[in-house]
Structures are given as C-alpha cells and as structure tokens.
C-alpha cells in the first residue's frame with residue numbers, strides 16, 4: 001500500500017531532500033554536518049538519517065512520508081539559498097569576513113595549557129562560559145577509542161578537557177541538536193530550566209558546520225535558537241576517517257587506537273599513547289581529503305562570533321578573530337580577568353593588516369588548488 005505524504009509540496013519551486021540528494025549528496029559535496037537530519041528529526045518528520053557520514057532516507061516508506069517542506073535544502077551549508085542574507089547578517093564583504101578585532105593569545109590555565117592544542121583558547125572560552133553561568137551546555141567533538149571524532153553535548157566544564165586537541169576527520173557536529181528535545185526532566189531540572197527552549201548552548205565546529213548553524217539561526221529554526229555562541233575553527237581541509245587512518249597505518253604501522261594527539265604543521269604529525277612522535281608528508285594524505293573540501297572557499301569561519309586557530313600564530317598561541325559584539329565581549333572579559341594572555345605586538349595596526357592579508361592569501365591559495 002502506498003503511503004500518502006502528510007503534506008503535499010505547495011510550491012513546485014521548493015527544493016526538497018530529493019534535490020539535496022541530487023545537488024549535494026550524490027555530487028560528493030555533503031560535509032556530513034547533520035543539519036538536515038537534526039532539523040527533520042526535531043520536527044518529528046524524522047524521515048532521514050546519517051549512514052556512514054551520508055544523509056539518506058531511512059527507508060522507501062520514509063521517503064514517501066517526506067513533507068517536502070524544503071527546510072533541509074535551505075539550511076544545508078553547501079546550497080546557495082540564504083547565503084546573501086547570511087553575508088548581510090554577518091557583514092561579510094570579502095573572503096575573510098567581518099573582523100572586529102584580531103589578536104594572538106594563549107590560556108593562562110595550566111591544566112588547559114597542558115592538554116589543549118596551541119593556545120588552549122576554545123577550552124578557556126567554554127570553561128569561562130560555564131563558570132559564569134552564561135551557557136548550560138556546549139556542543140564539542142570528542143574522540144572515541146578508535147580516535148574517531150564524535151559530536152557530543154557536554155553539560156559540565158570538567159568534560160571539556162576530554163575534547164581538547166584538534167581532529168582532522170569530520171564529525172557530524174550538528175546532529176546532537178536533535179537529541180535536545182529528548183532530554184529527560186531530570187537533566188532539565190539539574191540544569192535549572194523547565195523546558196529545552198530555555199537552555200543556552202555554545203557550539204564549536206568547522207566553518208561549514210558553523211555556516212549550517214548560522215543558516216538555521218537566521219531562519220529562526222528550532223532548536224538552533226538556543227545556540228548563543230558560535231565558535232569556528234580554522235579549517236584548510238578535512239579527511240575521510242577510514243581513508244586517513246588506513247594511510248597512516250600503512251605508512252607507520254600504528255593503528256588509530258594507539259594515537260593520542262594529531263596536529264598539522266606543514267606536514268601531518270601524531271603522537272602515540274607511548275609518546276612516540278611520527279611525521280607524515282601531508283601530500284601522502286591527499287587521497288583521504290574529503291571531496292567537499294576541494295570546493296570549499298572558507299578557512300576562517302566567517303559566520304561565527306569567534307574564529308580560532310593556530311595558523312598565523314607563534315608557537316603556543318592561537319589566532320583569534322572576533323566577528324560579533326558577543327565575541328568581542330567574551331574575549332574582553334577573558335583578558336581583563338587574566339584567563340588568557342594576549343601576545344604583545346609592536347606596531348599593532350601594521351601587524352593586524354599583515355595578518356589579515358596573510359589569511360586572504362591563504363584562502364586564495366586554498367580556492368585555487
């Protein structure tokens with residue numbers, strides 16, 4: 001028996017999940033952010049799911065139940081609808097986006113400094129937001145026992161340290177949003193709220209993931225409305241998890257289960273749990289680069305409150321780009337209370353211009369590849 005869709009497509013011009021499959025997913029442009037699924041499931045349409053980093057209809061029956069609302073197509077970071085409005089909302093006029101302030105800084109928190117990557121800025125920001133009761137939770141990514149990044153909602157600052165460090169394979173960072181409406185009353189009570197809509201979250205992700213979330217916020221789509229702070233991570237490219245660790249194992253005989261830390265400084269480096277360090281020529285990893293990254297023109301996460309990354313910063317520091325007043329205020333508070341330390345620069349305005357031009361050059365190199 002054929003199941004009739006609950007709602008018929010009102011406007012034939014509205015693009016739906018089938019178009020998302022044709023335009024983005026089958027063209028290998030999907031960055032597996034999970035925004036389409038998070039929205040669909042949170043609205044109880046619940047017809048699509050993530051299968052091995054690929055969004056799919058759960059079944060043929062589910063495909064027939066798709067309401068063809070088209071929201072998944074709109075919020076996908078890889079589609080063009082809403083991009084002009086997003087650029088306007090974030091005052092983006094060029095490839096680097098709005099820069100209210102740019103600085104290099106590092107954490108003064110020794111525990112974070114010891115486990116964090118580079119300046120430990122993201123962990124310090126999130127810790128501060130928790131301590132000051134400015135957020136109830138944060139969406140971060142954590143590595144499982146196979147060193148595969150998994151998206152996670154943390155409700156306690158003590159869980160942040162497990163997420164410290166940089167990953168170079170993608171995690172479906174927006175997917176956890178769909179879990180929020182299933183939170184038990186016990187958890188909500190513990191967090192001091194009556195309903196999910198009262199929660200305040202911070203989100204940490206790659207530029208493409210942040211773009212999806214910003215599109216959702218622009219459309220006032222639930223549950224993105226409870227994300228109060230978006231922190232973007234600089235991102236040059238990302239790898240397919242299985243292919244990346246297959247190459248690494250072939251080159252070094254080290255399985256992902258033995259790895260505790262990875263970083264890129266021109267080449268790819270990793271440290272094992274026995275503290276042995278390995279270096280791999282970055283070009284060796286080219287076959288594992290995700291296809292959508294070849295088409296990506298973002299590096300510094302334009303649609304965020306704060307962008308953070310090691311590129312362009314001296315050793316032990318992170319570069320920070322502040323995009324919104326929200327972002328400016330947090331960093332101002334962290335500096336004035338001594339939680340982070342800014343790199344002292346002579347001729348600051350010249351340094352700012354040099355850094356911005358350097359980022360622009362890097363983005364242009366990236367897009368010309």
Ligand code: SF4
Pocket residue numbers: 016017036039040045046047048065066067068069070071072073
């Ligand atoms: S119901 Fe709407 S959000 Fe869900 S798959 Fe269909 S078009 Fe996309």
Ligand code: SF4
Pocket residue numbers: 020024025029030031032033034035036037055072075076077078212
């Ligand atoms: S919203 Fe994200 S997961 Fe869904 S198709 Fe677009 S890029 Fe892929």
Ligand code: SF4
Pocket residue numbers: 031170206207208209235236237238292293294296297298
């Ligand atoms: S390079 Fe671009 S598309 Fe690839 S993960 Fe980074 S932000 Fe996303």
